[in-house]
Amino acid sequence: MFPDPALTALRALLGDRLTTSPAVLDQHAASETHVTARSPDAVAFPETTAEVAALMRICASHGLPVIGWGAGTSLEGHALAVRGGVTVDFTRMDRLIEVRAEDMIARVQPGITREALNADLRATGLMFPVDPGANATIGGMAATRASGTTAVRYGTMRDAVLGLEVVLADGRVIRTGTAAPKSSAGYDLTALFVGSEGTLGLITELTLRLHGQPEAISAAVCAFPGMAEAVDCVIATIQSGIPMARIEFLDDASVRACNAHAGMALPEVPHLLVEFHGSPAGVAEQAARFGELAEAFGSRGFQWADRTEDRTRLWKMRHNAYPAIVASRPGATAVVTDVCVPISRLAEAVAETQADIAASGIPGPILGHVGDGNFHAILLVRRDDPDELATAKALAGRMAERALRFGGTITGEHGIGIGKKGHMAAEHGDAWAVMGAIKAALDPAGLMNPGKLVEDQ
């Protein structure tokens, strides 16, 4: 399987930063989800782009798969070594290389986590807003085109990445993008690599757009009589041009789980969690206008969180919704779904999904980044119960089909990995083959994260 000369060459390159220790291999065969796979043959911990390029050349010459690894928090088995090979763990390439405050950009290595980056940025008055909840790496987030709670205002990784350094399948190192805010100089390779899940190359550096830390922040939780009212309120808010920084939906089951887990006492009805960023006057105006709209849609129990510690508590609760929900069914494991629809169809899509879940007999609280039309059902299945797992997978499949029926996408932010490949043809038709053609052009031997995203070659 793993040819000796390759091992020798990799060891010569990396010393003990190339490991085949079973514990480390196992760690890199694990995933946050039910998706499982064999372990890689080796795990590498490079420290420089040159090492990644040299590793890539060695693996290419031996026909060995190469799989990028950030924090391993992706949810569709993205980073699993389904055909063995070398997993490249970017933990040791985790530096903030440079902040250019005047240009509001930063250059980072891929292994830096978003929390570490924002901690490093704190004193600069700048921030990196993309927030998937999990403390993922910036490289992994770029590779999955991640987003999260703040995308409604600041966009996704598609918008946040200005340029990349990428090691290609043949070991060449390229740079995409520049430090200028925009460019029309040829194909948008940055956008092509963002979201490519390590199947076209390994990202070894990123140039990121930063944003000013808001002068003023105001946040609130707001209860609604029903899901439809909450969603209609979101639509009205967007249409009235109020620039929300966050607008999150929790259904009653999610609220119940959060209450139990975080010691909150919110009424167990659908909620919106909102946040506004701007000047003190701007934020006050936005909050007031949102308050009026929410009232018009029947909201009650509006609670403002203007002090930093209240806001921290609020978003901690939101970020811990996933473990809270998982904990709400003892002994359960989660099948996390992720669809995104045009916002005009969101209420329908959520309602149909809720009904489908209710009929299935397994619990599935729903929450989402509703400002983007993006929601998740966390399907809770008993560990090692194949029937429940099958039920959950069928539910997830119907969610994907439903999203397409409503003009949406099978994944708003989690990506394809292994788990969603079965729906790619339905979403893309012949365009999926175009993706395959691009993959074949850039990685003819099929060594970059094989088995993911494109049709098997």
Added chain:
Amino acid sequence: MFPDPALTALRALLGDRLTTSPAVLDQHAASETHVTARSPDAVAFPETTAEVAALMRICASHGLPVIGWGAGTSLEGHALAVRGGVTVDFTRMDRLIEVRAEDMIARVQPGITREALNADLRATGLMFPVDPGANATIGGMAATRASGTTAVRYGTMRDAVLGLEVVLADGRVIRTGTAAPKSSAGYDLTALFVGSEGTLGLITELTLRLHGQPEAISAAVCAFPGMAEAVDCVIATIQSGIPMARIEFLDDASVRACNAHAGMALPEVPHLLVEFHGSPAGVAEQAARFGELAEAFGSRGFQWADRTEDRTRLWKMRHNAYPAIVASRPGATAVVTDVCVPISRLAEAVAETQADIAASGIPGPILGHVGDGNFHAILLVRRDDPDELATAKALAGRMAERALRFGGTITGEHGIGIGKKGHMAAEHGDAWAVMGAIKAALDPAGLMNPGKLVEDQ
């Protein structure tokens, strides 16, 4: 050159919407600039996607080049039929197909112009903000990844296009993107086709993001003692988080030309033209904060244009800056340049460019979308004077090199076409070959707008 069976097949498909009349061929051999080329062998005026696909299959089977044509306003010879073939003029595919107000999106055919689109949208309360000045088509703007005065707030065509329908080189029709606001479902083909200048496929439909027409608008012109002060004011404005909708720079020579052409009487010093969009209170706050900053940077002669007619006059002057500048040197024709740098280097880049132009002896007023670090020198050369043309081309070349030296790009918004191909290797290195590999994968016979953007095959 043009095989009879192809002509017969195309005529059978399109009737007299396939023309070889010399007047129409000549019209499609003309360009806004000094770049010239032979004319196409025929010009087609399709009315449906199916016709475009059938045309493409006929041309593919006869090895005939196919070149998209929107409004022909591109500035690097993009739409010229350098190897003959069939120019596909999208004039008859100019419909606004659908507006979905709740989702703030529109579906359009590629031949609709941005002015026609906004006229059609007026009653909906929505607008399409990308504004290149010229009344270009949306298809052409997508193909060049255009932007313009409003990119600083609303982004470029990269941000404005949510999805595409594309006819590929083999006649297959694909759809990219969905109507959902975001997606992580595989490679970002939308972004790949946006900016591909018709070299990968013909765009036959676009799904666009719209924005609400601002409740309140405030605009102003503001004189500065020097270019550096104006640019420093822009940087400070961006850093303070004031959400400008437009912030345009005109140097003294540009102001002089506009004064003469538009009957204005602005002081002949560098100016910023700014606009703010938002709620009445928000706009007032933004304008006040900008006013304070501008004063701190030595501004004088602040003139607010709060009435619609004053604003229209202001932006008409800006949009007519190009003909105004061309008219400022009788008998001259323009070499329009377009570079974009990190904003921290903008003052230096403009200063070096001004000095270079001054030393060259030809006039070259400078203006730009400075909020993006993007500026143009309009180099005015005597018609049919090869020496001046050579001088201008050398100046343009040095501008591109300078932009790269400052970490920027050889084109902020105009694109590559023929005119900028010579600088692609310098900007992209091996990444240019990656573009070539993608081109070869999607258009192996090299029939889609040959001779543009990628290295000659």
